[in-house]
Amino acid sequence: MADPQGRYDVIVIGAGPSGSVAATILANQGYKVLILEQQHFPRFSIGESLLPQSMEFLEQAGMLQAVVEAGFQYKNGAAFCRGQEYDYFDFRQKFSTGWGTTYQVQRAQFDKTLADCAAERGAEVRYGQTVTAIQQSASGVGVDVEPEVGQPYQAKAEFVLDGSGFGRVLPRLLNLEKASQLGSRIALFTHIEDNISDRRFDRNKILITVHPEHAEIWYWLIPFSDGRASVGVVLPRERFDDSNMDRLETLQEYIREGGILSDVLNQAHFDTAIRTLDGYSCDVESLYGDRFALLGNAGEFLDPVFSSGVTIALKSATLAAATVHRQLQGQSPDWEQEYAQPLKTGIDTFRAFVEGWYDGRLQDVIFAHDKSDPVKAMISSILAGYAWDTRNPYVSEPARLSTLAELCRS
The missing domain is CATH 3.50.50.60 (FAD/NAD(P)-binding domain)
Structure with a gap:
């Protein structure tokens, strides 16, 4: 041609x-x-x-x-922790096909x-x-x-x-x-030799951790198949001053404040340079x-x-x-x-969930006790990437997330 x-x-x-x-x-x-x-x-x-x-x-x-x-x-879901609270979504148990x-x-x-x-x-x-x-x-x-x-x-x-x-x-x-209409944030991250033995950690799931005192700060822990992992913390831009800080020390200090995450990574070996992603x-x-x-x-x-x-x-x-x-x-x-x-x-579905995460609505849903199985399956579908499945009420009407958060709070 x-x-x-x-x-x-x-x-x-x-x-x-x-x-x-x-x-x-x-x-x-x-x-x-x-x-x-x-x-x-x-x-x-x-x-x-x-x-x-x-x-x-x-x-x-x-x-x-x-x-x-x-x-x-292999990955089959996402786990979430906040302090010592823990819950997870199994992506095999979802609303979408x-x-x-x-x-x-x-x-x-x-x-x-x-x-x-x-x-x-x-x-x-x-x-x-x-x-x-x-x-x-x-x-x-x-x-x-x-x-x-x-x-x-x-x-x-x-x-x-x-x-x-x-x-x-x-x-x-x-x-x-x-x-972007989203707030300005910065990510501080690296790859580590994780040495994880804590049985609370499931290598088949990403672990997303909320800072116990500052809900706008969160962490990811992504395990790889070779005993290594990606770990990072996401901060509001105003909390980060690269001109007067040691990046490794800063990341490790935040991890020490991370509740379960701190326990999981207590034997980790930080052997790779710390990177940042700013204003992403x-x-x-x-x-x-x-x-x-x-x-x-x-x-x-x-x-x-x-x-x-x-x-x-x-x-x-x-x-x-x-x-x-x-x-x-x-x-x-x-x-x-x-x-x-x-x-x-x-994109709009994911945006509604991102906004709900940072304003606390989605965190209240994730950490709520006695979640409805059908509703949890609908949320699990979006977390699994099925954000284009308009049969899902939380895709066709993302504003439903606010109502769900109110129900979880009550």
Whole structure:
């Protein structure tokens, strides 16, 4: 489908999950796809706890077997603790049909697995490539590229998909960025040799911990299959002063204040540099435009609390690839109705839960005693990533969360 000059059907910026999945779907359909990735894989990335809904998208793209065979940590739910309080959601016991299990993944290996799948399916993957400009015209689109080695060049295609994640290439180049309505927070995190022997900890579940005294502070603990884990704390931005602090000491001090989490990690070995993710919540004026669309975090990122990032990324890749296919076939798809609005259905559901987490409503639901099994199954579905299942009352009407919180409080 390419002309002799090397023109592509689709250029994908970024070889992360959204870019690789979109590229693979399009390559499976016979399109000539070029992926331009700034970094070299494998490389470190955050966002390691997948949601079961993600498995459906990987399966649709024909990438599931490679992920299953990679040896990642099995995951069947999410556990929550606050001080010495503890409860959990088993994703196999959910309202929505579909996958109830998934994996906790080291993103360096996971992302490389997906990128390799894209290459095996025929997408051309170029690493060490920085996109510096974009030109749109009636005849196509061109992106200016500065490679690590060699001369700058321009790659041309019919369409561009931006899966650059927090790099947010097209939002910056096209002035699409806008402030998120969510509060400004910072995450402080690392990988550890966890040495966990505490029987209260279930390696098949992510553990999310609320600070016993400050409900706006929370922690994640994501176990991997090799005895290591990802651990992090999320703070309001005003609580963090990087100019006068030891990051390791700060993270360990917060963990010591974490109730059950402190007990679970009392033998942990901190052997990796501490990283930060600052001001991560972001939004854009539009998810699409003339011959381009934004995928995953390049469009909007909410918050890491429910591990929704990769799920939204893969959903966006699946929707965008289908819509691009129709456009390349000479149809005139309605990008608002066929891409933006369907994607936003799930984003809005996750946003309602994120907001409910930070204002306390969802925490009151999670830690309530004697929860109704049917309602718990509905909440479990959303925590498992089924935020597009409009049969679920908490998807079709996210405001129901407020009523549920009041019932739990009473």
